[in-house]
Amino acid sequence: MSAAQPSSDPSLRRYLDHPRGGPTVLRIVLGTQLRRLRESAGITREAAGHTIRASHAKISRLELGRVSCKERDVADLLTLYGVTDSAARATFLTLARRTSTPGWWHQYNDVLPSWFETHLGLESAASVIRTYEVQFVPGLLQTAEYARAVAQLGHPTATAEETEQRVGLRMERQRLLALPDAPRLWAILDEACLRRPLGGPEVMPGQLRYLIETARLPNVTLQVAPFALGGHAAAGGPITILRFMEPDLPDIVYLEQLTSALYLDKRDDVDHYLAVMDRLSAQAESPRESLLILERLLKQES
Structure with a gap:
């Protein structure tokens, strides 16, 4: 050698x-x-x-x-x-x-933007996924009905087949959380995405029930950032931070935009966003109180 x-x-x-x-x-x-x-x-x-x-x-x-x-x-x-x-x-x-072997998402290439393929691969390999969302329920926590409403909102001219492909892709992603070596998902949801009636009154009750069920999984931590919190550390928009067990993979910050995404792996950038997420998780309601908030919202929707 x-x-x-x-x-x-x-x-x-x-x-x-x-x-x-x-x-x-x-x-x-x-x-x-x-x-x-x-x-x-x-x-x-x-x-x-x-x-x-x-x-x-x-x-x-x-x-x-x-x-x-x-x-x-x-x-x-x-x-x-x-x-x-x-x-x-x-x-x-x-x-x-x-490296040239197609990923599992290859079957969805017709509706899958190239910049999102990287995220799917990183998400599949992550040991910890921390995410904050302000407008939508995170993709890993959406019901099929809610995902369909999101797809129709983002792609109003898409065919019914394309919409169903997007829904199928989102549902396939969620299989990750049920694997024997599933990652830990730590999600912070702004109250706005829980109160916005996406898909109409018949969709949100099912979405809230699904969040309540998923929040009880051992590898899922869910917090709500209520309106009463006022301004908070993550005022800039949604954030996802992916952490890996493998030493060759640094922590990566994923910032999704309308037609593209940023992937940040420089230590200073990652540390900044980690600090933001830490402050936000300290400001948001506890997982226990967040579950009670979800249950109260479900009663209001029912």
Whole structure:
């Protein structure tokens, strides 16, 4: 094994044996490992790009896990970085091959924006998901009827088939919470999204009942930020923070916009949003009191 050979080969094997998160996570892991190898070898992005007949910008995207990579390119980079051990190279090349494997969400590609695919992969791999919502109930906690109303609101010209595909995608996402190694979901809901009668009076009672049921799951913590709270730390809008057990995956802040999303992983940015979520969770009602609020709202809707 050369001096540049990574010591985390067993870690890479774990990702191959248990590819939770699909190609999204595999791309990030592979990119992180390749960046470490390049830096350890003292090689610039420009030199690495020249080796695979690409620009330094492509190397940057590859190392950030934004793009899949060809096996030939990875093989050339491993040679450049001094990785000669055959077993290690085989693991890297298998990882590269699997970054192009479609995720479970591939069947919904007709209605799935490319910027949201990354979120689905990260969500599937997360060990903790912290989220704050102000306008809608979080997607992981929506009933099919509520999800349908959200889809029709956001895509008023969509066909009935496209709407049902969007609903199906949302329901498929929720299977995550029932897995044996399900992540912990910690959701803070602004009172506004609970009182807004999305889908009409026949939809909200079912949505509230579902929130009450889900809030009792051992891996779900639900808090309500009431109107009486006034202004609060998360005044800027919805926030989701994803945390992972894997050392190669940093905490990531997901900020969804109307037609795009931001993914923040710089430590300063993540720390800022973590502090915001911590303050908000301290200001919001306790899980026990939040459950009572939901029950009171359900009585008002019934």
